[in-house]
Amino acid sequence: TWGYGNDNGPATWVKSFPVAAGTRQSPIDIVPTAAKCDTKLTENPLTVNYSPEPAMELCNPGLSVKANIKSKSVIKGGPLEGEYKLEQFHLHWGSADKQGSEHTLNGKMFPAELHLVHYNATKYSSFGEAVDKPDGLAVFGIFLKISDKPHQGLKSLTDVLSEVQYKDKSINIKQEYNPVCLLPDNINKYWTYLGSLTTPPLCESVTWIVFEEPIEVSEDQMKAFRALCCGECGSAPIVDNYRPPLPLGNRQLRASFQ
Ligand SMILES: CC(C)NC[C@H](O)COc1ccc(S(N)(=O)=O)cc1
Numbered sequence: 001t002w003g004y005g006n007d008n009g010p011a012t013w014v015k016s017f018p019v020a021a022g023t024r025q026s027p028i029d030i031v032p033t034a035a036k037c038d039t040k041l042t043e044n045p046l047t048v049n050y051s052p053e054p055a056m057e058l059c060n061p062g063l064s065v066k067a068n069i070k071s072k073s074v075i076k077g078g079p080l081e082g083e084y085k086l087e088q089f090h091l092h093w094g095s096a097d098k099q100g101s102e103h104t105l106n107g108k109m110f111p112a113e114l115h116l117v118h119y120n121a122t123k124y125s126s127f128g129e130a131v132d133k134p135d136g137l138a139v140f141g142i143f144l145k146i147s148d149k150p151h152q153g154l155k156s157l158t159d160v161l162s163e164v165q166y167k168d169k170s171i172n173i174k175q176e177y178n179p180v181c182l183l184p185d186n187i188n189k190y191w192t193y194l195g196s197l198t199t200p201p202l203c204e205s206v207t208w209i210v211f212e213e214p215i216e217v218s219e220d221q222m223k224a225f226r227a228l229c230c231g232e233c234g235s236a237p238i239v240d241n242y243r244p245p246l247p248l249g250n251r252q253l254r255a256s257f258q
């Protein structure tokens, strides 16, 4: 099956998923000077209405760590038509701080990138129905950068990652958890473009919203992600689970700010 190794990594995915060679693939390199500032985005602010998730499920599907959301947490506005409902969030990270993010900023990689995955609940009845529709999904991309202080919101997760160290392990976070704690302070500054899932099946169904402001995590929190395993005890660590950027091609990258 697909992965991030030499024999099954991003360059091989096109064999089983021909859309990998499509015209609206993700991630991309974000070049702020090439983005068009669109006042329609500022006039129609992005609004986030997340709710606390009681007993949030955290799992290790083998190539990342993922939290599944049951509560009604929704977003709308900005580039979006209709209301999009939060389905799950997960991360991509590197084996070292110099790499790990999927989107890059003027060619620079961040140590990690957080994805909050939403589906168009106005038009579709489930994530599974929305996942392959051109207006099906909206994903928040949030860069992580290293600071000497741990990220308090992520701490509830990084403190228990050892309990989902192995593939197919899952736990419930006891304390109720509101994913709003993962967002940067300023969500009014973002870039947006039409793209895809960054892993197979690579569906061209995502309106990407990548925030300019990173969230700050500690080196110890990065080490906790890097201690997760791809399989059972003794298997390789989950690291460098990122797809390198694809060409923007004819797409317009829009900015919500000057
Ligand atoms: C075909 C469906 C039902 N299964 C899809 C599978 O869950 C993968 O879903 C996803 C969801 C989000 C992303 S990303 N990195 O672009 O945010 C990638 C794959």
Ligand SMILES: [Zn+2]
Binding pocket: 090, 091, 092, 115, 198
């Ligand atoms: Zn992702």
